[in-house]
Amino acid sequence: MADLSDRAHAIRHEIMTQMWSTGTAPTIAQLRDKFQVTDDELAVDMRALEGAFCVAVQDEEHASCPTFQDEPYPQPPLGELVYARPFATFPNHYRITVDGEQRWFAECAVEACAISGQFPGSDVVVESVCRHTGQPVRLVGRDGVLVDYEPKTLRVHLGYPVSEMGVRVVGWCDYNSFFASEEAADQWRSEHPEIHGITRAPEQMANIITEMLGVGRLDYGYQPVFPLLTITRNLRRFGIFGRSLDSFPRPERFWLPTPGLLLAMRRAGRGFFVRIRLR
Numbered sequence: 001m002a003d004l005s006d007r008a009h010a011i012r013h014e015i016m017t018q019m020w021s022t023g024t025a026p027t028i029a030q031l032r033d034k035f036q037v038t039d040d041e042l043a044v045d046m047r048a049l050e051g052a053f054c055v056a057v058q059d060e061e062h063a064s065c066p067t068f069q070d071e072p073y074p075q076p077p078l079g080e081l082v083y084a085r086p087f088a089t090f091p092n093h094y095r096i097t098v099d100g101e102q103r104w105f106a107e108c109a110v111e112a113c114a115i116s117g118q119f120p121g122s123d124v125v126v127e128s129v130c131r132h133t134g135q136p137v138r139l140v141g142r143d144g145v146l147v148d149y150e151p152k153t154l155r156v157h158l159g160y161p162v163s164e165m166g167v168r169v170v171g172w173c174d175y176n177s178f179f180a181s182e183e184a185a186d187q188w189r190s191e192h193p194e195i196h197g198i199t200r201a202p203e204q205m206a207n208i209i210t211e212m213l214g215v216g217r218l219d220y221g222y223q224p225v226f227p228l229l230t231i232t233r234n235l236r237r238f239g240i241f242g243r244s245l246d247s248f249p250r251p252e253r254f255w256l257p258t259p260g261l262l263l264a265m266r267r268a269g270r271g272f273f274v275r276i277r278l279r
Contacts, residue, residue: 117144
């Protein structure tokens, strides 16, 4: 575990301040000029922020791609910010409306469930679509808590396990999508057998973001914290449980970090900036 530098915190603050106010992110050139750093110095800070799951810089696989999650939304070019988590820096089908004004976009279905936490005291509406049927999806939240959503059968699909986040900094969100029902998700899975994902209830995704990963996200010095006892006591609430042969709920392997995750992040120069504490 490591701490972000003061400059990395300041860079994230600059990015998020613009995202909150305008729904857009500064370019890499603007950040370099603002902080009077070289390209190499800024790259070090950006990799650290990726290691803290605060941002994602566009990679070769997704650079200038004409679609996002099968929808016709071009992505940013190579090297630019694609996610200022939990926001996307480009228009997509996770449209966020705050107090009647739409200018923001969420990075994926998981984050969309709790995106209202970014706008304290405001009513936040997310409009999206089912990845399989195209049926409209609508969520209403306030202070990170889901107030309502349609359809009532809505499910959130996650495509890749946590252990792959080290090598899929951008791509981990590729298959984090909404499905109108479990049946729609099953039909989509039958057509995409190469994706071994899971589905969860929208409330569970809102809980895991708001009560764990998103705690302190509005703060200048934010770094994600994983409270082990809190997680263990809330396996079902966070949707991170499975069942063993003896029918007791146990943490599901899909959610567990692995030594390979840490190694991949270290090889990429990102480090491990997630804080782990007992409670």
